[in-house]
Amino acid sequence: MPARTFDAAGTGIDPYRRLSASQTNLWTSCPRKWFYAYRHGLKGPMPPVIIRGNAAEACLSRIMQESPVLIAPDSTTLLTSPLTADKDPDYDDTTNWLAQRLDARPEGDWPDSREALETWALARLDFHFDACWEAAVHNWKITKNRSGSIEDADEDECRVMIAAGIRMHLDEVERCLEANGGPMLEAWRAGEARPDSPAPDGFPLIWNTPHKAARSSGEVTWCEAWELARPWFVDPDAGP
Structure with a gap:
């Protein structure tokens, strides 16, 4: 749950770049190795362990991008983002963001506890994992500057990492719930609190319609807290 907004213009930092x-x-x-790698592109061979990290990041991003109000645990829906020719999210496209066209699930099916939300997220892990793992393996294999063997990449360990990431995010969701949504709850419920650089959530950059998870009043729900606590991450559809 953001404590303050990010002033991209004031810092001169591209909001879509990150320090990994x-x-x-x-x-x-070794700062010198960093300088050679990230300022001059002189990186060492890519070990197979990178597969685990890339697959975990992609899968966790897919899960956090989704809403338990819009996506059923066993759904085959994939919130793919429209992209520009440069493979960046196309925020000028206002019609091809899928979440805005999805209907809410029956309210009785919405997760209403941490345990239910974790069960939903772990089901989404099962749905997304194979595609994310295969993409990470493919990207490693086509990299000429690589080392090691594919047998050194551990799928089970990757799943454990993703599950740990889910629980870490649920810690933030629970803190949001304990804070009753924080100071932006009412504005968010009214569709008025979308940040300048929103986290990927399947909606366009400009979106002033209240989320289907939003209640008109009362204490914040677990599903609302999931939306409010979503951190910024790289859109999983964006290019390198």
Whole structure:
């Protein structure tokens, strides 16, 4: 749940660039290696462990992109984002974002506890995992500058990582619930709190319609907290 908005214009930082864990670890171990790798593109061979990390990130992003109000646990719906020719999310396209066309599930099917929300998210893990793993394997295989063997990539460990990421996000969802949605709850319920650089959620950049999870009043629900606590992450459909 954001505590404050990000002033991209004031910082001069591209909101769609990020400092990854890999960059942070490399900088900590050797700033010169970071300089060569990220300023000059002189990176070492890509080990198969990268498959695990890339698949975990892609799968977790897919799950957090979705809404338990719009997507059933066993749904085959995929919230693909419209892209520009440069493979960036096409926020000028106002018609091809899928979430705006989805109907809400019957309210009795909405997760109403942390346990129910985790069950839903783990079911979405099962749906997304194979495609994310296969894409990560493919990208590693077509990389000429790679090392190691595909046998060194561990699918089970990757699933464990994703499940841990889900539980970490649910910690934030629960904090949001305990804060009764935070200071932006009423504005969000009215469709008035969409940030300038929203997290991928299947909706266009400009979207002022209240979310189908939004209640008109009362305490924040688990499904509302899931939406409010969504962190920013790279759109899983965006190109490298």
